[in-house]
Amino acid sequence: xxxxxxxxxxxxxxxxxxxxxxxxxxxxxxxxxxxxxxxxxxxxxxxxxxxxxxxxxxxxxxxxxxxxxxxxxxxxxxxxxxxxxxxxxxxxxxxxxxxxxxxxxxxxxxxxxxxxxxxxxxxxxxxxxxxxxxxxxxxxxxxxxxxxxxxxxxxxxxxxxxxxxxxxxxxxxxxxxxxxxxxxxxxxxxxxxxxxxxxxxxxxxxxxxxxxxxxxxxxxxxxxxxxxxxxxxxxxxxxxxxxxxxxxxxxxxxxxxxxxxxxxxxxxxxxxxxxxxxxxxxxxxxxxxxxxxxxxxxxxxxxxxxxxxxxxxxxxxxxxxxxxxxxxxxxxxxxxxxxxxxxxxxxxxxxxxxxxxxxxxxxxxxxxxxxxxxxxxxxxxxxxxxxxxxxxxxxxxxxxxxxxxxxxxxxxxxxxxxxxxxxxx
Amino acid sequence: xxxxxxxxxxxxxxxxxxxxxxxxxxxxxxxxxxxxxxxxxxxxxxxxxxxxxxxxxxxxxxxxxxxxxxxxxxxxxxxxxxxxxxxxxxxxxxxxxxxxxxxxxxxxxxxxxxxxxxxxxxxxxxxxxxxxxxxxxxxxxxxxxxxxxxxxxxxxxxxxxxxxxxxxxxxxxxxxxxxxxxxxxxxxxxxxxxxxxxxxxxxxxxxxxxxxxxxxxxxxxxxxxxxxxxxxxxxxxxxxxxxxxxxxxxxxxxxxxxxxxxxxxxxxxxxxxxxxxxxxxxxxxxxxxxxxxxxxxxxxxxxxxxxxxxxxxxxxxxxxxxxxxxxxxxxxxxxxxxxxxxxxxxxxxxxxxxxxxxxxxxxxxxxxxxxxxxxxxxxxxxxxxxxxxxxxxxxxxxxxxxxxxxxxxxxxxxxxxxxxxxxxx
Numbered sequence: 001x002x003x004x005x006x007x008x009x010x011x012x013x014x015x016x017x018x019x020x021x022x023x024x025x026x027x028x029x030x031x032x033x034x035x036x037x038x039x040x041x042x043x044x045x046x047x048x049x050x051x052x053x054x055x056x057x058x059x060x061x062x063x064x065x066x067x068x069x070x071x072x073x074x075x076x077x078x079x080x081x082x083x084x085x086x087x088x089x090x091x092x093x094x095x096x097x098x099x100x101x102x103x104x105x106x107x108x109x110x111x112x113x114x115x116x117x118x119x120x121x122x123x124x125x126x127x128x129x130x131x132x133x134x135x136x137x138x139x140x141x142x143x144x145x146x147x148x149x150x151x152x153x154x155x156x157x158x159x160x161x162x163x164x165x166x167x168x169x170x171x172x173x174x175x176x177x178x179x180x181x182x183x184x185x186x187x188x189x190x191x192x193x194x195x196x197x198x199x200x201x202x203x204x205x206x207x208x209x210x211x212x213x214x215x216x217x218x219x220x221x222x223x224x225x226x227x228x229x230x231x232x233x234x235x236x237x238x239x240x241x242x243x244x245x246x247x248x249x250x251x252x253x254x255x256x257x258x259x260x261x262x263x264x265x266x267x268x269x270x271x272x273x274x275x276x277x278x279x280x281x282x283x284x285x286x287x288x289x290x291x292x293x294x295x296x297x298x299x300x301x302x303x304x305x306x307x308x309x310x311x312x313x314x315x316x317x318x319x320x321x322x323x324x325x326x327x328x329x330x331x332x333x334x335x336x337x338x339x340x341x342x343x344x345x346x347x348x349x350x351x352x353x354x355x356x357x358x359x360x361x362x363x364x365x366x367x368x369x370x371x372x373x374x375x376x377x378x379x380x381x382x383x384x385x386x387x388x389x390x391x392x393x394x395x396x397x398x399x400x401x402x403x404x405x406x407x408x409x410x411x412x413x414x415x416x417x418x419x420x421x422x423x424x425x
Numbered sequence: 426x427x428x429x430x431x432x433x434x435x436x437x438x439x440x441x442x443x444x445x446x447x448x449x450x451x452x453x454x455x456x457x458x459x460x461x462x463x464x465x466x467x468x469x470x471x472x473x474x475x476x477x478x479x480x481x482x483x484x485x486x487x488x489x490x491x492x493x494x495x496x497x498x499x500x501x502x503x504x505x506x507x508x509x510x511x512x513x514x515x516x517x518x519x520x521x522x523x524x525x526x527x528x529x530x531x532x533x534x535x536x537x538x539x540x541x542x543x544x545x546x547x548x549x550x551x552x553x554x555x556x557x558x559x560x561x562x563x564x565x566x567x568x569x570x571x572x573x574x575x576x577x578x579x580x581x582x583x584x585x586x587x588x589x590x591x592x593x594x595x596x597x598x599x600x601x602x603x604x605x606x607x608x609x610x611x612x613x614x615x616x617x618x619x620x621x622x623x624x625x626x627x628x629x630x631x632x633x634x635x636x637x638x639x640x641x642x643x644x645x646x647x648x649x650x651x652x653x654x655x656x657x658x659x660x661x662x663x664x665x666x667x668x669x670x671x672x673x674x675x676x677x678x679x680x681x682x683x684x685x686x687x688x689x690x691x692x693x694x695x696x697x698x699x700x701x702x703x704x705x706x707x708x709x710x711x712x713x714x715x716x717x718x719x720x721x722x723x724x725x726x727x728x729x730x731x732x733x734x735x736x737x738x739x740x741x742x743x744x745x746x747x748x749x750x751x752x753x754x755x756x757x758x759x760x761x762x763x764x765x766x767x768x769x770x771x772x773x774x775x776x777x778x779x780x781x782x783x784x785x786x787x788x789x790x791x792x793x794x795x796x797x798x799x800x801x802x803x804x805x806x807x808x809x810x811x812x813x814x815x816x817x818x819x820x821x822x823x824x825x826x827x828x829x830x831x832x833x834x835x836x837x838x839x840x841x842x843x844x845x846x847x848x849x850x
Contacts, residue, residue: 042568042840059486061837068616069834078618081572081840098576133842143467147506151523191493193503392828392836396821403817409494411817412486415467415506417558 003034004104009084011039011067013315014303015109017322023074025330033076040083053135055179057410060132065390089296105298105329110269112304122243126262136416143415145258149195162200163257165248168264169206171355177204178358181230186408202232207239216370219363226357268305280307289345300325311348356380428459429529434509436464436492438740439728440534442747448499450755458501465508471813478560480604482835485557490815514721530723530754535694537729547668551687561841568840570683574620587625588682590673593689594631596780602629603783606655611833627657632664641795644788651782693730705732714770725750736773781805
């Protein structure tokens with residue numbers, strides 16, 4: 001029997017957990033497998049810690065692990081670094097920049113990209129935070145603004161340079177605002193001679209009436225209080241009207257800021273648009289209860305690409321979906337094609353959610369229990385270390401956290417260039 | 426008495442050691458000081474380990490330390506991130522991209538840039554290794570070539586993609602070739618399914634008759650043997666005739682290679698050209714024995730910017746020069762202007778030189794003793810850790826070395842993008 005060709009597009013949390021589940025089964029069952037995992041990068045990115053790369057706490061390789069390295073011990077899995085350009089569901093083909101591959105089973109796990117809700121011009125002035133490139137860009141922009149503020153004589157410029165606006169009061173926005181406040185007030189405090197980094201203004205802008213809308217209401221209030229105590233100005237019920245160069249327009253005020261970070265929304269990978277599948281308002285695919293596409297039993301979509309009632313767009317949800325569809329495929333392969341009529345629907349096990357706000361401060365809901373303070377913070381540290389892939393990365397991140405906690409001097413305050421430095425003269 | 430304004434241009438080994446020497450003296454003597462250290466980056470780069478960032482062993486922040494952080498405890502020293510565009514020796518002014526600063530004493534420590542010996546078109550096809558940006562570019566190019574080789578069906582393309590040429594048989598070229606050979610033969614060995622990374626061709630090209638020309642002859646031969654045993658093809662007496670896209674032309678052969686790295690030469694920072702000072706053949710400044718410029722007693726040039734007989738272009742030499750000119754300035758300030766007629770000439774203390782070739786292999790000359798093998802390798806590790814600035818960096822680098830040594834899996838095999846990834850469709 002020829003092994004069915006299983007193609008997984010995307011090596012985020014969903015795609016990787018599907019690949020691992022399948023790889024383990026093939027290894028254990030001794031069957032020959034034919035698995036291909038495609039991603040446009042050569043690494044799996046641990047997105048929950050991306051904000052720490054953006055705020056100079058960690059370096060890129062700390063939270064990025066080569067995909068080939070993760071899947072090294074699964075000989076049935078090939079990895080291909082390539083760009084997905086389209087899918088033909090009838091011909092069972094995935095079109096890549098470097099060629100076409102055929103599949104018997106397809107798992108689409110392409111994740112999300114930053115969404116500016118139709119205001120594409122805003123992307124030029126407000127950087128999103130979805131990729132390592134984004135994180136380096138935010139870090140460079142933040143550090144450069146302080147450097148330029150130190151150099152300028154103009155008081156108004158200085159004020160603008162020392163103002164940071166974070167748009168979006170979800171977990172990413174809250175974590176970013178807290179980390180930036182600590183960077184300015186604690187880390188950079190002694191580094192400059194002319195400016196006082198503790199005078200930097202950090203604003204967190206949220207369109208809705210409260211922070212952390214998906215968390216219990218009490219935790220949103222606690223996060224807000226904690227951010228205010230760190231000196232962050234929180235604006236609630238303040239939908240952004242417009243963004244242009246160094247300018248954010250809110251209903252009641254206009255803020256001049258050199259650094260504007262967009263953490264307000266995501267939309268599914270553009271491939272979703274091209275698929276003949278119903279979508280929700282934000283463009284996510286409405287899949288069947290087993291996560292397959294309507295009319296295409298052999299094609300699954302998981303993670304941030306899909307909309308499933310009561311399932312949040314988080315890493316644990318994507319991982320559970322990855323395991324679910326991998327197990328469906330395993331069952332079908334094991335029982336022979338067409339043998340399995342009733343597929344199990346995907347059931348989300350809600351283990352909770354958490355966000356860190358700063359030094360020894362976090363909010364968490366684990367199952368139905370909401371808590372905060374140092375215990376939530378330790379839980380946050382522990383869970384993120386636990387899920388971070390790679391022993392080397394766990395050790396490196398843990399040591400950097402301990403170091404930064406003890407010394408207030410995080411290690412990655414490096415202004416990386418994204419283009420070549422041209423020597424003048 | 427008004428404190429004399431001391432301006433240091435460049436925060437490499439020379440500039441930083443001058444700044445620290447002056448900072449310590451000002452702190453100890455209780456005098457008010459007025460020191461400005463200018464660099465175009467916000468970090469000091471530990472260049473001796475740059476080849477390990479290029480070959481995925483270390484991440485950028487491991488070998489880059491924020492300048493402000495290093496000099497934090499010296500309140501007399503200001504740091505300015507800015508680009509030097511020119512110097513007016515008569516008006517005692519340094520012109521920066523963001524303004525002009527006046528000096529009473531000036532220390533020029535701008536270092537060197539990659540030199541293609543007049544063949545500027547080669548720079549497009551053969552990347553140099555002087556900056557963090559260069560290192561990331563080489564790393565991405567190397568890893569991308571393996572990825573593309575895995576994807577292609579064309580055998581000739583595959584051969585070209587799996588060929589790496591390093592031009593220049595000095596320490597940088599030797600260290601790069603050794604590290605790339607180990608990356609291909611040991612690290613990436615199990616990562617791919619279709620290509621065999623151990624079949625990669627790595628060539629080291631040297632124009633002169635032997636490797637490590639500045640080392641004792643025996644060590645050059647040992648390095649050559651060791652590289653050959655790692656599978657590196659060493660070409661001696663092979664001056665490069667031409668370089669174009671993926672092509673290196675030598676007198677007796679033409680090599681097709683997707684990755685071409687240029688480690689064959691440096692020239693002083695372009696500012697050197699603009700100074701009214703005699704220069705040697707490679708454009709380095711011929712300074713007076715005390716390292717001041719002829720006719721300008723208050724202006725010093727140090728490090729790779731200058732040519733001093735029998736002094737190599739190494740980090741220890743630059744550091745010794747930095748301390749020397751700092752001490753001259755301290756003596757003049759302490760004794761009052763014009764009091765010091767006879768300045769001490771700079772004397773280089775030769776402590777030796779070393780280069781690592783691979784796992785547990787290195788060559789070293791410490792004073793007059795030449796040695797090699799594991800002892801030289803341990804000496805190399807120890808000395809590089811010792812001189813690496815920052816306790817956090819020392820610990821991080823040491824742990825990554827131990828990890829890579831035990832597991833053959835260095836941590837930074839991340840293909841960092843230097844430009845934004847545009848999602849297709």
